[in-house]
Amino acid sequence: MKVVAIVGSIRKNSYNLQLAKYVQKRYANQLEVEILDLAPLPMYNQDIEMDAPQEVLDFKAKVKEADAVLWVTPEYNATIPGVLGNAIDWLSRVEKVMNGKPSIIMGSSMGNLGSVKAQMHLRDILFAVGLNSPVLGGNEVYIGAVHEKFDADGNLTDEATIAFIDGVIANFQEWMKQYV
Ligand code: FNR
Numbered sequence: 001m002k003v004v005a006i007v008g009s010i011r012k013n014s015y016n017l018q019l020a021k022y023v024q025k026r027y028a029n030q031l032e033v034e035i036l037d038l039a040p041l042p043m044y045n046q047d048i049e050m051d052a053p054q055e056v057l058d059f060k061a062k063v064k065e066a067d068a069v070l071w072v073t074p075e076y077n078a079t080i081p082g083v084l085g086n087a088i089d090w091l092s093r094v095e096k097v098m099n100g101k102p103s104i105i106m107g108s109s110m111g112n113l114g115s116v117k118a119q120m121h122l123r124d125i126l127f128a129v130g131l132n133s134p135v136l137g138g139n140e141v142y143i144g145a146v147h148e149k150f151d152a153d154g155n156l157t158d159e160a161t162i163a164f165i166d167g168v169i170a171n172f173q174e175w176m177k178q179y180v
Contacts, residue, residue, distance in 0.1 A: 008073030092130035114142030
């Protein structure tokens with residue numbers, strides 16, 4: 001199964017990027033996860049959407065090819081970060097590559113709530129008319145105090161979180177049987 005990971009942080013040492021890389025590595029024999037880079041995407045502008053830059057076309061082609069999208073996001077000001085909103089705006093227009101494409105959401109933050117508000121908003125956005133993406137229910141991955149759960153080499157070390165994500169990925173694969 002091909003999965004693209006869209007990470008809502010473009011900083012080099014992003015914990016959410018580390019989480020996406022962790023999923024990519026740990027489940028490599030079950031899922032083919034490609035992490036997409038949002039940094040090259042220009043700001044969405046309706047004036048250029050019909051003749052979108054190559055970076056946008058490449059990004060959308062990757063999403064289109066995938067069986068599912070893994071969203072891994074921090075929370076910025078109690079919602080999704082701008083880079084993620086920008087990517088979603090591109091995905092929602094012209095060729096609507098998210099239409100009917102399944103999504104799974106994870107996220108982390110340094111606070112205790114682990115990006116819960118961002119994820120609630122993201123879930124709502126994905127269900128909305130512009131995207132129409134079915135989202136795996138339950139299985140909510142909120143990793144709080146994330147800076148205490150990854151080591152300096154970017155490895156997830158928290159046993160409870162590791163076990164929880166194992167369960168979520170198993171449920172995700174079961175749920176995906178209706179789509180692939
Ligand atoms: C944050 N952070 C944050 N955390 C949170 O739990 N709720 C919030 O509303 C916010 N708001 C917020 C706004 C902005 C502009 C920044 C830069 C940060 C903290 C955030 O969780 C923390 O920086 C994470 O480490 C960001 O994720 P990455 O980049 O490590 O993936």
